[in-house]
Amino acid sequence: MLQHLSLFNNASEYPWLPLLNSSYRKSVVYSRTLSVWETIFTTMDYFIPTDFNRLPSPIPLLTILQLPLHMVINVTSDHWSHRHPTFLTSLMFVFDNQQNRLRLRVDGEHSRYPRLYRQLFDDILNRQTVTIQECVWDHILSAPSNQQYPETSQLPLIKSLRMQPKWINFHPRLFRQNFQEMSVVTHRFQRSVIRKFWHSKLHPQARTVYCRTIHKRIPTQTFISKYSPLVSSCCSLCGLADDTFRHFVIDCPRKWEVWLPIISQYFPNYNLSSEILYGALAYLHVPRNIREVQRFFTVIGITHWQLWNMYWHHGNTNTHVIAPQNIQNVTQRIKQLIDALLTHG
Structure with missing residues (x-):
């Protein structure tokens, strides 16, 4: 060193x-x-x-x-x-x-x-x-x-950092492997699905967040806490579980409170579970019974983007769970954005 x-x-x-x-x-x-x-x-x-x-x-x-x-x-x-x-x-x-x-x-x-x-x-x-x-x-x-x-011994800050468990067992090769697991991901997508994704009506910011999710480029608290002292791995929105990649994308109960009314309004005749939505967001898997694929990407892409904004506006180190009123406001804003795109494009 x-x-x-x-x-x-x-x-x-x-x-x-x-x-x-x-x-x-x-x-x-x-x-x-x-x-x-x-x-x-x-x-x-x-x-x-x-x-x-x-x-x-x-x-x-x-x-x-x-x-x-x-x-x-x-x-x-x-x-x-x-x-x-x-x-x-x-x-x-x-x-x-x-x-x-x-x-x-x-x-x-x-x-x-x-x-x-x-x-x-x-x-x-x-x-x-x-x-x-x-x-x-x-x-x-x-x-x-x-x-x-x-x-x-004359630098107590350096000494205290070296006493952290993650640094005691640290090895450069393990760090790079951990980093590559987050960044280097190979995918096999159908060309028709990719074409429909890029032709779907999405704001550029929403498409960027979607692509980051596909490539696993999301700084979850679980990953940050491995190498940053005094950082909790707990989700700041719900405070109930570790903020893993899947939890960040779909499993957080506070985010699911937003997903439920969105799904019931735009896909009332489909049983879209959290597993199906996770596959669509992380791997571009489209359910077979979905006929309007571009509309499907628009709805989940806008929702995922606004949930991303909600998370970072709330703060990843915030010690208080998000308020129910904020969840309602985000839900209403998502509906307005989706309606504007589906109606006017």
Whole structure:
């Protein structure tokens, strides 16, 4: 892990740098689609929403000098240093070879912006309105050492993450297999069914959600909870069962409360069970007794799309189950959308 992290930008001396700041996550080993680093970085951002709010100590001197200045000083969000991410710490601090210490630059050592340097110098030493982070003081008060950076025990956040059961048993191959099970799916559809699906009356958004379901590209809570700490696998709509793929598509009882009136209104003479609807949504299976196939795709496609919107508007981490009034409102909206398409197209 550390060897891979050291290949990221400016991380050769301090491999933990990409975990702490998103601007240093550029590397040949980093693929946003196939690499586990995307999940690791997302987890770190969950715990550290503001990059470098507090730098862990110690940090190598060379790494500190390569960091933007606003990362090593404690200032408000409207400070000018935040607007200049290319203003490096090495422009304000210099390593004194005679004293073997890190110190602020003084008059005559500034190559540009002398007035700005003097103002920041006074803010740090005289006015004391700007403070320096502890990791910088380590090199101001003592000479650099040959210590390895950092020790795992000095990063309790990293240690606690590694103690998660999923990470203890983690293996890159298992992660990729799990990912491919969600994304790589082979289908054998009849051309006539595909043609009728694409010729059915559906909004582009509804067709997109339908295609995501066919290709199993749905971020269910069960999948997210495997690699994201503190995330429950329970469905946020009903709070009764784990949010698996099938539960997300059809088995959630709150969603079934929407499906029942839709089915009874548009297909009153058909016995469309949850198993039949799941096959139609996940595998494009059309019941044999359905004669108007395009109308069938329109009804279930619009319903599935609006249930998708209902789920994400409610929130996948919402601790309260969805209110009955919201279910009624969604049902009425679905009927309006379907009637508009079937009537006017």
